[in-house]
Amino acid sequence: KLIRKAQDNNIAVVLIQSDPDMDSVPVDMLGPNDRVVCIGGNTPDESYLNAKSVLRIAAHEGVDALHPGIGFLSESSQFAALCGNNDINFVGPPVSSMETMGNKSNAINTAIRVDVPVVPGSHGILTSSANAASIAEDIGYPVLLKAVHGGGGKGIQVVESADRIHALFHQISTEAKAAFGNGDVYLEKYVTSLRHIEVQVLRDRHGNTKILGLRDCSVQRNNQKIFEESGSTMLPKELEESAYNFAKKLSDAVEYVGAGTVEFIFDLDSMAIYFMEMNTRLQVEHPVTELVSGIDIVSTQFRIAEGDSIKDLAPVAKGYAIEVRINAEKAVLKNDAVEFVPTPGNIRECVLPEQDYIEIISMAAPGKQVSPFYDSMVAQIICYGTDRNDTIRKLRDYLETTKITGVCTNIPLLKRVLDDEVFVGGTYDTTYLPRFLKRIDSDALIHDIEQAADMNADAVDASQLRIEGSNELKVLSPSTSIFYGSSSPSEPAFVKEGDVIDVSQTLCLMEAMKMFTPLTLKQFNRSGAELYSKNQKFRVTRILNSDGQQVNQGDLLFVVKPETAV
Numbered sequence: 039k040l041i042r043k044a045q046d047n048n049i050a051v052v053l054i055q056s057d058p059d060m061d062s063v064p065v066d067m068l069g070p071n072d073r074v075v076c077i078g079g080n081t082p083d084e085s086y087l088n089a090k091s092v093l094r095i096a097a098h099e100g101v102d103a104l105h106p107g108i109g110f111l112s113e114s115s116q117f118a119a120l121c122g123n124n125d126i127n128f129v130g131p132p133v134s135s136m137e138t139m140g141n142k143s144n145a146i147n148t149a150i151r152v153d154v155p156v157v158p159g160s161h162g163i164l165t166s167s168a169n170a171a172s173i174a175e176d177i178g179y180p181v182l183l184k185a186v187h188g189g190g191g192k193g194i195q196v197v198e199s200a201d202r203i204h205a206l207f208h209q210i211s212t213e214a215k216a217a218f219g220n221g222d223v224y225l226e227k228y229v230t231s232l233r234h235i236e237v238q239v240l241r242d243r244h245g246n247t248k249i250l251g252l253r254d255c256s257v258q259r260n261n262q263k264i265f266e267e268s269g270s271t272m273l274p275k276e277l278e279e280s281a282y283n284f285a286k287k288l289s290d291a292v293e294y295v296g297a298g299t300v301e302f303i304f305d306l307d308s309m310a311i312y313f314m315e316m317n318t319r320l321q322v323e324h325p326v327t328e329l330v331s332g333i334d335i336v337s338t339q340f341r342i343a344e345g346d347s348i349k350d351l352a353p354v355a356k357g358y359a360i361e362v363r364i365n366a367e368k369a370v371l372k373n374d375a376v377e378f379v380p381t382p383g384n385i386r387e388c389v390l391p392e393q394d395y396i397e398i399i400s401m402a403a404p405g406k407q408v409s410p411f412y413d414s415m416v417a418q419i420i421c422y423g424t425d426r427n428d429t430i431r432k433l434r435d436y437l438e439t440t441k442i443t444g445v446c447t448n449i450p451l452l453k454r455v456l457d458d459e460v461f462v463g464g465t466y467d468t469t470y471l472p473r474f475l476k477r478i479d480s481d482a483l484i485h486d487i488e489q490a491a492d493m494n495a496d497a498v499d500a501s502q503l504r505i506e507g508s509n510e511l512k513v514l515s516p517s518t519s520i521f522y523g524s525s526s527p528s529e530p531a532f533v534k535e536g537d538v539i540d541v542s543q544t545l546c547l548m549e550a551m552k553m554f555t556p557l558t559l560k561q562f563n564r565s566g567a568e569l570y571s572k573n574q575k576f577r578v579t580r581i582l583n584s585d586g587q588q589v590n591q592g593d594l595l596f597v598v599k600p601e602t603a604v
């Protein structure tokens with residue numbers, strides 16, 4: 039999207055890509071005036087989060103401005119400051135607004151200062167687990183512990199009762215320190231029935247604030263958005279107006295510049311809205327608002343960064359838009375509940391037809407890799423219609439024309455939601471998706487997802503596993519992942535060469551997108567196709583990989599030898 043918009047505005051692009059992304063879709067989009075520079079490395083820490091390397095490339099290429107994108111360093115005030123110190127125009131807000139709003143606890147205090155309602159809670163950093171327990175006692179359980187620098191649905195923990203608060207406080211603070219570099223945690227009341235409402239703001243350096251409209255992102259799983267809509271089926275008009283006023287007040291209070299989103303909790307029990315957080319960057323779901331407001335948000339970001347005034351910008355409200363996020367993931371059953379597991383790999387076919395009522399932002403194309411190192415979102419599909427029903431119908435029909443094979447995607451889930459009476463009816467809260475997953479036929483969903491990906495085309499049969507001239511069997515990687523032979527560097531390996539194991543023994547951990555899945559021989563067995571007999575023991579004769587190594591789907595991981603029963 040950013041490349042397309044830069045090209046529309048005659049801005050030459052220097053695209054920074056990591057090693058696995060050097061043949062990505064964005065690289066293919068570059069024109070004769072654009073360049074790609076490899077930052078090296080695989081993991082986000084080695085590549086996109088390496089601020090010094092990004093700046094070194096920017097300086098070497100002599101860029102005037104830097105658009106930080108939507109993830110990674112985009113909300114880092116330190117990075118924005120480094121850009122400023124190096125005479126690079128950071129396409130985003132001033133460092134001071136980022137510092138205030140980027141820290142969720144500071145943001146809440148700012149909201150209180152300008153009379154914007156917030157959820158009851160600590161309204162500041164917790165000093166100890168005892169402090170957390172005492173505030174939780176006052177406001178009543180359940181409560182949420184939130185990392186001040188959390189994001190992307192991570193760094194949030196529900197605490198149901200007092201006996202868990204001490205342990206969970208320490209856990210989330212340790213996790214937040216590791217994940218976000220800051221272990222500070224605050225606490226707020228857990229709102230049990232809510233809609234996620236957010237307001238899109240644009241503000242220039244001359245103090246002009248434009249409210250472009252709202253989005254409802256209540257169809258979520260694990261606090262992550264899957265559907266985003268340009269309207270809310272449940273928010274009354276007066277509360278919508280209040281949300282706009284609150285968003286304006288906050289943006290003015292921190293002298294915000296650029297595109298930003300103010301997120302609110304719409305509490306369905308008290309019919310009130312509360313400030314939740316502000317995202318000081320472009321958001322994934324911004325196209326929803328572009329379609330209905332008629333404002334090109336990304337081009338306006340560039341204009342604002344150039345110092346232009348947006349005084350004359352006149353957003354409208356026309357039609358209705360819905361975005362769905364297509365993730366490379368498969369559904370699995372865990373303790374009777376459907377969960378989604380990222381599935382990196384190679385995309386074989388990818389059909390996302392062009393339509394005038396559809397905008398597509400996609401990293402997916404035939405032959406492209408979904409890397410195990412990054413987020414599992416591979417495409418965003420945004421549909422425009424006259425009203426909500428029209429948009430739902432068009433999007434549903436459109437999804438029928440799409441096809442992605444080689445990796446599993448959530449498209450079959452998206453279709454089911456669009457067919458669902460409750461979703462179409464519009465009366466639900468953020469618990470909608472987990473409840474929906476409980477009431478649908480989960481086996482059929484799991485089957486459809488695998489069927490749509492046409493994974494059978496890659497399936498191996500027993501004869502391909504046999505090592506010629508022996509009775510040894512290969513164990514091939516079921517997915518593209520990062521290999522770990524033990525649960526942590528200080529722990530012993532799950533298996534050593536020479537060990538005799540059964541089919542349920544963990545052989546290694548396979549990591550994709552920060553999710554670790556243990557690998558056993560058992561999981562290769564399908565009904566009617568038992569590759570490794572469960573009545574048999576196996577001797578591990580070879581281990582081919584070392585910790586942290588990337589393995590592709592089909593790579594040889596282990597060799598095992600059936601042990602003859604004595």
Ligand code: ADP
Binds near residue numbers: 189415
């Ligand atoms: P939005 O609120 O814009 O929908 P998300 O919270 O889903 O945004 O995050 C936007 C993108 O940034 C996603 O692709 C997500 O994986 C990525 N992202 C979010 N937080 C981080 C982080 N701490 N480090 C790296 N990437 C992140």
Ligand code: ADP
Binds near residue numbers: 258
């Ligand atoms: P992130 O930075 O990960 O986007 P948010 O603070 O925006 O974190 O919260 C993410 C999601 O978690 C929200 O969209 C909402 O569904 C849920 N959530 C956040 N705060 C509360 C709360 N106080 N009560 C209940 N749910 C909440």
Ligand code: MG
Binds near residue numbers: 301315
């Ligand atoms: Mg949020």
